[in-house]
Amino acid sequence: MSAPAPSADGGGKPGGGDAARRAARLLRWYPRTWRDRYGEEFAELLISDIEERSQAPGRSLDVARGGLVARLSAVGVCGLPLRDPGAMAPAAVGDVAVGRHVTASLVSLGCCLAVALGFGAAMWSQLTIGWQWSRPASTASAAGFATVATSVAMSALLVIAVLAALPVLGTVGRRIATRQAGGLLRPSAALVMAGAIVFAGGRHFENGWPGTGGHGGLIPGGVAAFEWATSLSVSSYWAHPGALGAFPAPEVAWMAVCPLAQAAAVISAAIVVRRAALSARVLAFETRLAAAACTVMIGLLAGCSCWVATGGQPAGGQRSGGQPSLFHAGLIDVAGIAVLSLALAIAVQAARTARRGLGLARG
Amino acid sequence: MARRNAGDPADGPALAGFGRYAGPATLILSSLADGPKHGYALTKDVESFARVRLAPGTLYEALARLESQGMIEALEAQDRRRPYQLTAVGAVALKAHLDAQRLVTDVGLRRLAVNWTTG
Numbered sequence: 001m002s003a004p005a006p007s008a009d010g011g012g013k014p015g016g017g018d019a020a021r022r023a024a025r026l027l028r029w030y031p032r033t034w035r036d037r038y039g040e041e042f043a044e045l046l047i048s049d050i051e052e053r054s055q056a057p058g059r060s061l062d063v064a065r066g067g068l069v070a071r072l073s074a075v076g077v078c079g080l081p082l083r084d085p086g087a088m089a090p091a092a093v094g095d096v097a098v099g100r101h102v103t104a105s106l107v108s109l110g111c112c113l114a115v116a117l118g119f120g121a122a123m124w125s126q127l128t129i130g131w132q133w134s135r136p137a138s139t140a141s142a143a144g145f146a147t148v149a150t151s152v153a154m155s156a157l158l159v160i161a162v163l164a165a166l167p168v169l170g171t172v173g174r175r176i177a178t179r180q181a182g183g184l185l186r187p188s189a190a191l192v193m194a195g196a197i198v199f200a201g202g203r204h205f206e207n208g209w210p211g212t213g214g215h216g217g218l219i220p221g222g223v224a225a226f227e228w229a230t231s232l233s234v235s236s237y238w239a240h241p242g243a244l245g246a247f248p249a250p251e252v253a254w255m256a257v258c259p260l261a262q263a264a265a266v267i268s269a270a271i272v273v274r275r276a277a278l279s280a281r282v283l284a285f286e287t288r289l290a291a292a293a294c295t296v297m298i299g300l301l302a303g304c305s306c307w308v309a310t311g312g313q314p315a316g317g318q319r320s321g322g323q324p325s326l327f328h329a330g331l332i333d334v335a336g337i338a339v340l341s342l343a344l345a346i347a348v349q350a351a352r353t354a355r356r357g358l359g360l361a362r363g
Numbered sequence: 364m365a366r367r368n369a370g371d372p373a374d375g376p377a378l379a380g381f382g383r384y385a386g387p388a389t390l391i392l393s394s395l396a397d398g399p400k401h402g403y404a405l406t407k408d409v410e411s412f413a414r415v416r417l418a419p420g421t422l423y424e425a426l427a428r429l430e431s432q433g434m435i436e437a438l439e440a441q442d443r444r445r446p447y448q449l450t451a452v453g454a455v456a457l458k459a460h461l462d463a464q465r466l467v468t469d470v471g472l473r474r475l476a477v478n479w480t481t482g
Contacts, residue, residue, distance in 0.1 A: 038423055041445040045402035045419050059418060066420025070427075080431035 019050040026060065029067025031074040037082050076105030077349045081357060098357055102283050105354035107270045109290045110164070112347035114266045116297050117157055118259075119336045119343075121227045122234035123304050124150045126333070128224040142310035149303025151218055154227075156296045164289050167282045168273055175276070187271035194265035198230055198258060205229040205254050233259045236332040287358055290351040297344045304340060308333050387417055387425040389464075392434065392449060392457040399438055399448035402426070429453065 023046035027039055049059065073079025081101035127147040172188060175181045181188075206225035233255045237244045244252060278286070308329040394400060394408045402422060410416050417425075426447060429435045434453030438446045449457070 034427075038427065040443050041402060041440065042419065042423050044443045045406070045422070048403045049406070049419055059420075062418035062420040064420075066424045069424055080428055082427060083430045083437075 017047075019047045022050050023047045026063045029064050030070045031067075033074050033082065034070040073101075074104065075108050076101055076103070076353050076357075077108050077346060078353055099277070099280065099283060102287065102354045102357040103274055103278060105350045105357065106283070106286050106290060107273050109293065109347045109350040109354070110273065111266055111270060112343040112350065113157065113161065113293050113297070114262070115343045116300060116340055116347075117154070117161070118231060118262060119234060119339045120150065120154055120157070120300050120304070122231035123307070123333055123336050124154050125224065125228035125231055127151075127307065128219055129228065131218050132221075132224070142306050146303045146307030147218055149306070150300060153296050153300035153303060157293065157300065160289055160293045160296065164286055164293075167285060168276060168278065171276045171278055171282065172272060183275045184272060187268045187275070191265055191268035191272060194261045194268060197261040198265060201254055201258055201261070202226050202230040205232065205251065208251065229254075230258060230262075234332065234336065236330055283354075284358060287351070287354045290347075290354055294344070294348050294351050297340070297347060301337070301340050301344055304333070305337055308337050387421055388429055388434075389457070389460060390415060390417065391422070391425055391429060392453055393461075395435060395447060395449040396454070396457065399446040401441070401444040401446045403444070405447075 020043070023043045026046055027035060027043055030039070030042075046063070049056070053059075069078065079101075081095075081097040083097060127143065127150055130143060131147050172181070172184055175184055176188075203226065206222070206229040208229075232251070235255065237247070237255075247255075310329075390409045390413055391405060394405050394412070397408070400408060402419070406417050406419075406422060426435070430437065430447070432452070433450055434456055435447045436450050438448055
């Protein structure tokens with residue numbers, strides 16, 4: 001049986017028929033916030049379109065693409081804040097929709113920053129271990145430059161992360177003090193707990209740091225040992241279960257637990273920031289920090305890329321016995337570069353979206 | 364100091380900032396210049412005057428952006444369909460965009476007439 005022709009004004013038949021089912025299926029491409037705002041009217045349009053042209057191969061692709069864009073927009077990586085129907089006034093700094101969208105952008109950027117810190121720490125730890133045992137002849141060598149560049153970049157990223165956290169902590173603290181912490185207590189507790197696990201585990205396992213016994217490092221030995229311990233899970237040993245089996249069981253367990261705790265900390269922090277309802281002033285400050293974070297991430301990527309591109313060979317070449325040097329870059333580091341590049345690309349998009357959102361609010 | 368005219372892009376958001384959405388946005392604003400329309404009516408109207416069929420995903424992507432920029436506004440929903448109407452900001456942006464396009468069109472047509480004989 002052929003589909004019924006749409007009425008002259010395109011009015012579909014709500015809730016019934018194959019067209020409605022197909023429209024409902026297509027609508028799932030879009031995020032909930034978008035569906036709450038446009039879902040009903042968009043479904044009506046889809047029903048009319050399907051009834052008029054049953055077979056239109058480009059339609060599914062177009063809707064999927066639109067849904068993907070809406071999803072990226074919902075997490076603040078692109079697009080503009082959704083407006084409530086009937087909101088006549090232009091967007092303002094205090095506008096809830098604008099604030100929510102800018103916050104989403106900053107949360108996405110924060111997640112990218114966390115990923116960059118995680119993978120950056122893995123490469124940085126290898127470089128600092130290499131530096132401890134066989135300091136490059138010159139900082140002009142690829143390994144020397146990479147160690148210095150990543151050390152500067154990682155330190156700067158940590159400073160930015162602390163600066164970004166301070167106003168959020170202040171806001172959350174004020175809300176808790178004034179008993180307006182609805183929805184903030186649980187994620188805050190989860191964040192503290194996950195952070196404590198990473199810290200305690202890192203401190204415990206740093207004693208097994210292979211850099212111990214080296215001769216003078218670029219950064220304090222304790223810091224280097226801690227970043228090694230907390231990035232232990234970024235390892236190519238996962239692809240070699242036989243070799244991994246030779247590791248002490250607690251260390252293998254830590255390699256599995258640490259990234260889970262780090263992910264829990266990042267997710268909890270994201271929930272806290274989203275629920276904290278940061279003021280327009282704080283959002284503007286965080287957006288400026290976001291631009292700085294992107295710049296530093298470019299420096300981190302440049303340092304790591306320089307090291308990986310040259311295969312990680314220092315001026316001294318190979319170690320005795322034909323073993324690769326301590327600065328040797330492996331496949332896991334190539335993967336790390338890919339992850340850092342992706343994180344940077346998303347972070348730049350999110351920073352631009354946040355800036356555009358604030359610009360829109362200012363008119 | 365130079366006096367700005369109504370329709371100066373500096374008065375509000377410009378369609379140039381829409382990038383690849385500028386095409387659908389221009390078609391939608393041109394259609395709404397005639398009066399409020401809902402999604403399907405917009406699609407049919409654009410198809411009739413521009414011979415372009417806006418796919419549903421593309422149409423709503425552009426509608427959401429135009430609404431966020433304050434160039435169009437949603438009216439009360441009627442039977443699960445929500446009509447949209449042009450705002451003053453949208454009218455200014457559309458006029459500025461079409462004026463700029465007309466400038467290019469006039470120059471192109473004049474040069475074609477002088478140098479080329481087209482069927």
